[in-house]
Amino acid sequence: MxxxxxxxxxxxxxxxxxxxxxxxxxxxxxxxxxxxxxxxxxxxxxxxxxxxxxxxxxxxxxxxxxxxxxxxxxxxxxxxxxxxxxxxxxxxxxxxxxxxxxxxxxxxxxxxxxxxxxxxxxxxxxxxxxxxxxxxxxxxxxxxxxxxxxxxxxxxxxxxxxxxxxxxxxxxxxxxxxxxxxxxxxxxxxxxxxxxxxxxxxxxxxxxxxxxxPMTAEEKKQMDELKATVESQAKWIATQKAKENMECPKWAEEAYEYYKDYITDKKGSYEFWRLIVVSYRKEKVRKN
Ligand SMILES: [Zn+2]
The missing domain is CATH 3.40.80.10 (Peptidoglycan recognition protein-like)
Structure with missing residues (x-):
């Protein structure tokens, strides 16, 4: 000073x-x-x-x-x-x-x-x-x-x-x-x-x-980078979360119709819908 x-x-x-x-x-x-x-x-x-x-x-x-x-x-x-x-x-x-x-x-x-x-x-x-x-x-x-x-x-x-x-x-x-x-x-x-x-x-x-x-210009840059990383991770987590309980996707529609009497609602995880589809295909092969 x-x-x-x-x-x-x-x-x-x-x-x-x-x-x-x-x-x-x-x-x-x-x-x-x-x-x-x-x-x-x-x-x-x-x-x-x-x-x-x-x-x-x-x-x-x-x-x-x-x-x-x-x-x-x-x-x-x-x-x-x-x-x-x-x-x-x-x-x-x-x-x-x-x-x-x-x-x-x-x-x-x-x-x-x-x-x-x-x-x-x-x-x-x-x-x-x-x-x-x-x-x-x-x-x-x-x-x-x-x-x-x-x-x-x-x-x-x-x-x-x-x-x-x-x-x-x-x-x-x-x-x-x-x-x-x-x-x-x-x-x-x-x-x-x-x-x-x-x-x-x-x-x-x-x-x-x-x-x-005050933050130096370098610190500000680091903070902005950190913010960007956190934001992209939050986005990824949100996408994963959405996959945990999703509406029946288009590609599982046919399998859902086949099994719907056994399924309580039209919601499930991404893995659930995949399994339903695989199971449905197996069923179809067995029947043919
Ligand atoms: Zn002025």
């Missing part, structure tokens, strides 16, 4: 511990989701996933720009960098109302995610993605905010005057922020419900079970 100039910079693994110690005195019930658009992966001078530009230059650059717009400080409370590191704005601490969405900042916390996530823009790194999910989960837990699209809100779901639309509507929304390809899905409510919100929800559950540190 490093404090320099107007920012406190930390690793994603340090965030929860830091947040737990903060005393939040204002009412916060909305977590805003933004992309910075500029700075982005180009201005950060990304070379094979690593930014060449000095991180403080990026952070102070945003602040200077905001001050030049007549704002009292950095617009956002929190910034998530392209490598997942998290910066807290010292001149816009969590207890200060942010300048994130004009007309809709009271009771909100503003998080800016460095990058341009419009279609054709940057592809979010796995580290940044994991940090973003972890950050919103920690904030939701700390502030007791439900993880849904009424409380974790995209900038694009508001008009230019700050009126709530609740979804991205081209022509009505003030901006495309956090990007028409945010999280590889887009900036609509349906897109948020498809991957972003469920990801934050499962991170909340993981933290509740005692996982303080």
């Amino acid at each position: 490093i404090t320099k100039g107007n920012f406190l910079l930390m690793e994603p693994s340090e965030f929860k511990g830091w947040l737990d110690k903060q005393s939040i005195t204002r009412k916060i019930d909305k977590l805003q989701v933004h992309h910075t658009a500029s700075p982005n992966y180009s201005t950060r001078q990304m070379v094979s996933g690593v930014a060449k530009q000095d991180v403080w230059k990026c952070l102070e650059g945003m602040r200077s720009y905001h001050l030049s717009q007549g704002w009292s400080g950095t617009g956002q409370n929190i910034t998530v960098l392209e490598d997942g590191r998290i910066a807290i704005s010292l001149d816009r601490d969590l207890n200060k109302t942010p300048a994130g969405i004009k007309g809709a900042n009271t009771g909100a916390l503003c998080v800016e995610i460095v990058g341009n996530f419009d279609l054709g823009g940057d592809t979010m790194t796995d580290s940044q993605r994991q940090a973003v999910i972890h950050l919103y989960a920690c904030l939701a837990l700390k502030l007791n905010i439900p993880v849904d699209t009424s409380h974790i809100v995209y900038h694009a779901w508001y008009t230019a005057s700050g009126a709530w639309i609740g979804d991205y509507k081209k022509g009505e929304s003030s901006k495309t922020c956090p990007g028409t390809n945010f999280f590889g899905q887009g900036n609509t409510k349906a897109a948020a419900e498809k991957s972003f919100i469920p990801d934050v929800k499962s991170e909340v559950e993981r933290i509740k079970k005692g996982g303080d540190e």
